[in-house]
Amino acid sequence: MIVPMKKIYVVVQTKDITQALESLRELGSVHVEHQEPLTGFQLEERREEVEILENAIAILRSVKVKESIGQKEAADWTETVNTILELSAEAGHYKESVAKRQILISRWEPWGDFDLQAIRDLASRGVYTQLCAVAKDKGNNVPKGIVLETIFSSSGTDYCLAISEKEMDLPFEKIAFPEAGLKEMIDLQSEEQAKVSRAEDKIKQHLCYLKSLDRTLLERKDVLSFEEVERGMRAEGELALLKGYCPSNACDAIAAKTKHEQWGLLMEDPSPEDQVPTLLRNPKWARLIEPIYNMMNIIPGYRELDISPFFLIFFSIFFGMLVGDAGYGLIFLLMTLAAHWKLGKTMPNKAFLYLTYVLSTVTIIWGLLTGTVFGTLLFGQFFKPILPWLTEFRNVQMLCFALGAGHLTISHGWRFINKIPKPMGMLSEIGWITLLWVAFFLAKMLILGDPFSMLPVYLAAGAVLIIMADIIAQKQDIGVNLFLLFFSVIGVFTDVVSYIRLFAVGLAGVSIADAFNQIALKIGFHNILQAILASLVLIFVHLFLNLILAVLGVLVHGLRLNILEFSTHLNLEWTGMKYEPFKSLERA
Structure with a gap:
């Protein structure tokens, strides 16, 4: 669900701004809306501090070491960071020089030295x-x-x-002739490679400051955030005004604090013009979809709907059908277990791992239902489908159309509930739901070859008339909306049919797997050389090619069906701004 918000204004004396902001930061529940431009030399300095700290930490994290490094405090973080950045720049300069010279050496080696x-x-x-x-x-x-x-x-x-x-x-x-002889180039290459190694070794010596720099980064981010809030306040004479938003359940704490500190406070419901941040609060199981939101950088608007539970359920189903192979599901599961074992203790939020467990499990279930394990040949021949009905292309295509109609029916059912008690609006949504299932039966007739029936045509005509009546009843842009209705009706059919991508992409993956399995079988396993070659073919397709194609298929098609088709029918535009309260990162 999307948490209800209140718009708040806090008025303090300018001499008390610092103390007031520290108190509000301790509460950690106010999303601040800046009212003045965040400009100024001091803010630029703070941003630069954060940037160089992030760059230095990224450099240290990229260093691979076998054993753990003891940590200590950096006496002067600016000196430490600048040293790391200088060493990295030096190593980068010589690496680039070495790479360019290596091309020259390779070119001039056949000539010999001169x-x-x-x-x-x-x-x-x-x-x-x-x-x-x-x-x-x-x-x-x-x-x-x-x-x-x-x-x-x-x-x-x-x-x-x-x-x-x-x-x-x-x-x-x-x-x-080149600018230097071959031996001279090789000698210079060795010198600069040694310089790269020395610079990288010196960077490794700074790994002991990693945790110290992490803490410093949080502290400097806190300073930057504090100064941005202070700079963004509107001041008039001896008074300063802070505007922001807070969850409704945090209002009492803010009111108590302002009363204790004797600040001015105004709380009100946000107006339609306000850019209200979105805070999602769902059951633990529904929060598993939030890593996808973060990856795609999307969030529903404050006045939109939170579809997280349905997004998770249908995305999991789509993932299983698009990957479509229990073998690949097992690989994803093993990779997730390995990542959990290695990184689990250091990950503050394990939602992505748990989401991958769910997706892997659904993929394994779908693969076992269809008898697909690394394709249907070679390995797959040892697994009989649990549900043979799903091995018929026609049945899977029909299931895709049914999923499409059902998925989009949920969106219009949701709109139906939101339009209670408006009779014409409710009837209009029933009309759209009718059109969705008309599209399902038309797809069966036109694509799957079912006998033609006039019943869907009659139902479609009735549904269109109901929708037209609602458009006329609204008395706004009637002509334009009636004209656009024609395209919307066609769009319903294409949207339902578009769910056949679940079948097509899954089939493509199985076909690629079977094609390479067939190649491996033709190569055979009769001797060591043949066995090695056949194994390389299988490793290439099952651990590299098809896994990448499966992930791409999910990103392109699985997300599209939720973010585009479903959201469009729900009038969900993902226009939200994430709720980011003013709080201390260092103390979190």
């Missing part, structure tokens, strides 16, 4: 040299007075050194 000073000395004595590339069919076109020495050959071309007693004008592709 002394550029000796080449210049020869030229001063009247002996000129030039590197060139000569196609084999043009090797006889050497001008008089020029000697060609082939250094190496590659792809039908001889790479040569041309020697002459005068400056040359060769009819071949000229190759300029």
Whole structure:
């Protein structure tokens, strides 16, 4: 559910701003709405402090060490951070230089080493040299007075050194000498690689300050947040005004605090024009979907609906059908168990892990129902489908259409409840629900080949008339809305049919798995070499290719059906702003 909010105004004397903000921060329940621009040199300094701390911590976290490092306090965090950033920049500079030079070394290794000073000395004595590339069919076109020495050959071309007693004008592709000889480049490469290693070793020596810098980052974020709130307050003479929002159940505590501190306080319901933050408060099981919200950076608007329970239920079903294979579900489950074992103690919020447990389990169940375990060939032949009905393409397609109609029926059923007690609005939603199931039966007739019946046509006509009556009763933009109704009715059919993607994507994954399984079977396991090659094919498809395609399929299709189709029918636009109360991160 979306927690009801109150809009609050707190008035304090300007001399008491610091004390007042500290008290409000201790309460930790006011989402502040800034009324003045957050500009100024001091704020920029604070933001820069947070940025360099985050960069330094990210550098330290990227360092891989086998054993745990003892932690200690950084005497001067700015000096420590600047040292880490300088060392990282130094290592990055030399890494880039080494990478570029390695390309040159690889290019010039076939030529062997050469002394550029000796080449210049020869030229001063009247002996000129030039590197060139000569196609084999043009090797006889050497001008008089020029000697060609082939250094190496590659792809039908001889790479040569041309020697002459005068400056040359060769009819071949000229190759300029590099700025340094091969040995000199290799020596410089070794020197700079050593510099990279030394810089990285010095960075490792700063790992002992990681926890100290983490604490400092929270402290500097608190300072930044405090100064932003202070800067965003509106001040007039001796008074300052803070505007914000708080959950309704926190109002009593705020009122008690303002009364004790003798501040001015006004509480009221938010107006339609207010940008009210959204705070979701759901049962523990429904909160499992919140990592998806965070990943997609979406949240329902304050005046919209919270679909978290339905999102979780249907997303889990869609995930299982899109991945469609018990073998891959088992891999996801094992990966989640490994992540939980390794990272569980350090993760403050394990919702993502528990969500992955649910998704993996649903995938395994769907795979066992259909008898799909790493495809239907090879491994899958040992697993009989628990529900053979699901092995028929027609049945799965019909199930997809039914899921689509049912899923979207929930959205219009929700709208029906919200329109109580408006009779025309309620009838309109019944009309849309009727159209959804008409679309289901039309899909069965037009796509699955069921016998044609006029009943859905009659039902659709009646539903459209009911919806038209509601549009006319509203007396607003009647002509435009009636015109758009035509496209909306067509959209209902396409939305229901679009759920066939659950079948199509799942089938594609199984087909890819079976194709590679067939390749592995043709290679055979008759000897060690064949067994290794066949195993590599299976590992490639089952642990790499199909897993990636499955994740992409879920991100593209599984989320779309909830965020777009379902939300559109519910008039949910995901326009929300996350509730972020003014509180201390350091003390959290």
